[in-house]
Structure formats: C-alpha cells, structure tokens
Amino acid sequence: MLNGIRVIEIEGLGPGPFAAMLLADLGADVITIHRKGKGGQVTSDGSVLDRGKRSIALDLKDANDIATAKQLIASADALIEGFRPGVMERLGLGPEACHVDNPALVFGRMTGWGQTGPRAETAGHDLNYIATSGALHYASEPGSPPITPATLVGDIGGGALYLVVGILSGILNAKATGKGTVVDAAIVDGSAHMMTLLMAIRQTGMLSMDRGQSLLDGPHWSRSYVCADGGYVSVQCLEPQFYAIFLEKLGLSDDPEFQKQHDAALWTKLTARLEDMFISQHRLHWADLFDGSDACVAVVLSPEEASKAPHMQARGVWHAPDGVLQAAPAPRFDGKTPKPATPCLRGQHTDEILAELNRG
Numbered sequence: 001m002l003n004g005i006r007v008i009e010i011e012g013l014g015p016g017p018f019a020a021m022l023l024a025d026l027g028a029d030v031i032t033i034h035r036k037g038k039g040g041q042v043t044s045d046g047s048v049l050d051r052g053k054r055s056i057a058l059d060l061k062d063a064n065d066i067a068t069a070k071q072l073i074a075s076a077d078a079l080i081e082g083f084r085p086g087v088m089e090r091l092g093l094g095p096e097a098c099h100v101d102n103p104a105l106v107f108g109r110m111t112g113w114g115q116t117g118p119r120a121e122t123a124g125h126d127l128n129y130i131a132t133s134g135a136l137h138y139a140s141e142p143g144s145p146p147i148t149p150a151t152l153v154g155d156i157g158g159g160a161l162y163l164v165v166g167i168l169s170g171i172l173n174a175k176a177t178g179k180g181t182v183v184d185a186a187i188v189d190g191s192a193h194m195m196t197l198l199m200a201i202r203q204t205g206m207l208s209m210d211r212g213q214s215l216l217d218g219p220h221w222s223r224s225y226v227c228a229d230g231g232y233v234s235v236q237c238l239e240p241q242f243y244a245i246f247l248e249k250l251g252l253s254d255d256p257e258f259q260k261q262h263d264a265a266l267w268t269k270l271t272a273r274l275e276d277m278f279i280s281q282h283r284l285h286w287a288d289l290f291d292g293s294d295a296c297v298a299v300v301l302s303p304e305e306a307s308k309a310p311h312m313q314a315r316g317v318w319h320a321p322d323g324v325l326q327a328a329p330a331p332r333f334d335g336k337t338p339k340p341a342t343p344c345l346r347g348q349h350t351d352e353i354l355a356e357l358n359r360g
Helices: 015-025 063-074 095-101 126-133 152-177 187-194 196-203 240-250 264-278 283-290 310-315 350-356
Strands: 006-010 029-035 054-058 078-081 106-111 181-186 222-226 232-236 297-299
Touching: 006 015, 006 063, 015 029, 015 078, 015 106, 015 152, 029 063, 054 063, 054 350, 063 095, 078 152, 095 106, 106 152, 126 152, 126 187, 152 181, 152 187, 181 187, 187 196, 222 264, 232 283, 283 297
Parallel strands: 006 029, 006 078, 029 054, 078 106, 106 181
Antiparallel strands: 222 232, 232 297
C-alpha cells in the first residue's frame, strides 16, 4: 500500500523503530540510519524491528556523514527520530533545516513526554508516561499497586501507532498542498487519547474511577481465572445472550444468584464460586468445553502457544523464520496473508544507498 513512499529512520529504541517497521511492512522504502560501529549499537543486529528495511551506517558527528544524512532526508517523504527535544537541531537536522531542502517532508518526532511541557527534556520510560497520562490507573486489582503492563499500552499503542497515523496524515496533506509538517507524537498524549473510550463509558455511569467497581473490571463474568495446571482462562460475556450461554455451559443456568448478572453486591461472591470451578480443571478442559460457542471464553496463551493455536495458524499470524518468533504484518488488504520480511543488518545497504545518492 505504501510503495513509492520513502521514510528515513534515525536509529533509536522501542516505538520509533516499531513505527518504521510497520511502515516497511506496508510497503514503504524505509532506510534506517544506523550508528557506525558496535559501540553505538542500541538494537541487535538483524533485529525483528528492522525487517523489510534498508540500512546505512553513518556517524552523525562527522560532517561528511551529516551531509549524506541531509541528502537522504531531502529524498524522503517522512523522517522518524526519537531523541530528546533539541538533539536533532544540534546535529543540524532539525525540522527547519530539513524543510529548506524538502518543504514537503513530514518530520516525525517520537518521545514520551512530547516536545513541550515541564517534563519534555527529562528522562522517563513507558511506565512513567502511562502513569502520568492516566492510562495506568486501572492496571490492578482493588487495593494493590498498578502492575507494570507490557509496553503495548504506552510505547506501541500510545506511541508508535499514533506516530504512524500522524505520518500518514502528514503525507496525505503534503501530497495535496506540497507542505510538510512536524508530528509531535508523545506517549503521554496517545495513551491519554486512548482513554477517551473509557471516559465515554464513564459518561453512561458504567465506569467507576474506583478499580474493581465497573462493568469491565468488577463482575465475575469479566476477568481471568486460574486453572488446575496453573494456566489461565479469560471470561468476558458482557451481553446477556452470551452470559446465558456461559452459564449453560457451566450448568449454572438455574442458579438464582448467577441469574442476577448485574447485581454488583454478588460479584465478589460469584467470582469466588467461579474461581473454585475453574481451578478444578486443566485449562484445556475449559478450552474444549467452550470451543465453538458464543460464551466469550478463551484460554490465555503465551506467544509460543498462540503460534500453534488453530485460529492463529489458519490466519498465518505467527512465523518463526530462522527460529525468531514474530507476528505477520497487519492489517491485511484484499484477503492476502502477509509474511514478515527479512531483517536488514547494520550497514548492509550502505554502498547501495550511497550509489543511489551518487556519493559512492
């Protein structure tokens, strides 16, 4: 879908490389400027995050290499960088300098705190950003500290995916107007924006600011349970017709307490009863019991287990080229099943790219 689009990525960590990988998965020509020498290496050579990209090794403290970087950026539709505010400007590669040679450039900036604000130039990590944005609030059971969730909430959801949306929006606008833009993609902004759905639910009265008191984190029918083998099963049968199937499968359809699905006073008691039921059997027993039904029950799988699950195999979601487990590109177009491309190696395409720039 993005054939003909060129993106220059300045080597970084986490959400920036992921965003560039996603654009490469979609067909963009992504050229990563990797640091010269292993001393500056911040990602593993041949990282999954570098799949489908091309790599040129440059020293951005070297005047000649800076000139090469500028020439590359001048040829691009978009740039991705993840430094603290001001670093690209000090390198002579800030938005103003780049727009002189490439007015239509979409300059994508990926940070945790954003380009402005009291914390803009301070250090932080995924957990800090989503703590500040409000997105961490519900990540625990009542009375316990929020857990550290996978970086999917901050780095990927609130960061990389918002950067990609910003870059694609900027490219569309640049194609129409000839004018580029600066995308200020901050994890605090994106993760807060994702909370808008919960705030909409809050308007209906179905969401409490107290953990464990809302429709999605309080009821016995919206949580995970431990099984006899130490594995887990997830249950979330929100709608009454699905809840009825859930009860029927467990032989609880005539239980007067379980029939009161939305009686919050019973949630704790019914959760305890379901805990006793689910821990009595291996999770595969529950997988078989609910298989093919609309009870909205699924066992919790590790990535390795997910790669062997029938549904995931049927869709070709997981792959392990050279023994490296990874998910296929997403989303899909016209029903085609995509496969992950081969990751580039650090500096692998330096000579090729320099020749394209007539700098060989």
